[in-house]
Amino acid sequence: MNKDLKNVMAFIVVLIAISIVIHIFVSEREDYTEELQTDFINKSDVYGDFSNNIEDEFSNINLPHWTHAPITYKIINEKECGTYESRMIQKAFNEIENSTKGIIKFEKIDYSPDIEIRCSFIEDCYEKKIDMGNVGSDSYTKEITEKICGYDAGYAQITEFQNNRILKAEIELIGLAGFAETHNIGPSGFSVGRCGYPDLEIHEILHVFGYEHTEENRSIMSPIVDNSSRIGLATYGAGDCKDAIISIDDWIIKDLIKTYSK
Ligand SMILES: [Zn+2]
Numbered sequence: 036m037n038k039d040l041k042n043v044m045a046f047i048v049v050l051i052a053i054s055i056v057i058h059i060f061v062s063e064r065e066d067y068t069e070e071l072q073t074d075f076i077n078k079s080d081v082y083g084d085f086s087n088n089i090e091d092e093f094s095n096i097n098l099p100h101w102t103h104a105p106i107t108y109k110i111i112n113e114k115e116c117g118t119y120e121s122r123m124i125q126k127a128f129n130e131i132e133n134s135t136k137g138i139i140k141f142e143k144i145d146y147s148p149d150i151e152i153r154c155s156f157i158e159d160c161y162e163k164k165i166d167m168g169n170v171g172s173d174s175y176t177k178e179i180t181e182k183i184c185g186y187d188a189g190y191a192q193i194t195e196f197q198n199n200r201i202l203k204a205e206i207e208l209i210g211l212a213g214f215a216e217t218h219n220i221g222p223s224g225f226s227v228g229r230c231g232y233p234d235l236e237i238h239e240i241l242h243v244f245g246y247e248h249t250e251e252n253r254s255i256m257s258p259i260v261d262n263s264s265r266i267g268l269a270t271y272g273a274g275d276c277k278d279a280i281i282s283i284d285d286w287i288i289k290d291l292i293k294t295y296s297k
Pocket of ligand 1: 257258
């Protein structure tokens, strides 16, 4: 009888010892899981959406958007672009910054920019003809005709994106060959046929924010803006440029402010 009792007691002691060991093991595992979870939360604070591993300061926005501010850019061949066009590009960025009250900011950098801008030149697009009439008589007339072919003055492309996040983009701006930048004569090949306002540059930059063409005539996103044949003359009569300036549409400004406000 005593011997049986001893055996039962021994069995109970062993059982208690086993359950203590199991308990320690399980609680350690719980601690470990908790650690993992905190680790995950910390990481997602730093990197935004942890599942995609891309930092997105505007992750609450569903529309296509850049993931951070300021948005960086580089003019890849600034020397070829020349001072006139480089200044126009700068003006376009300033215009977007100012009209969004500084909510959108750009920064010019040298290494790995968000937006790469290139300049190129179209050959044999400009033609100038001088007609001398009535030569030999007391008076004669001289008529100058200028022609610019219809050509696309700019291209823009979002080159890298993930879902609604815009990661990289490229812009190409096309000037006329045979002017200041290519032949060291005359005005800038980017100014000919245009009215001195960076509407083309703004238009291309807005393309890389995800804005598409609109049918509206007086919109900065009208397709005629990147087709420079809209005026097509190097020299203008008085008032030719009066109505040429198309500023950024109000709805686009409002949309940009809404998207990039924090
Ligand atoms: Zn366009």
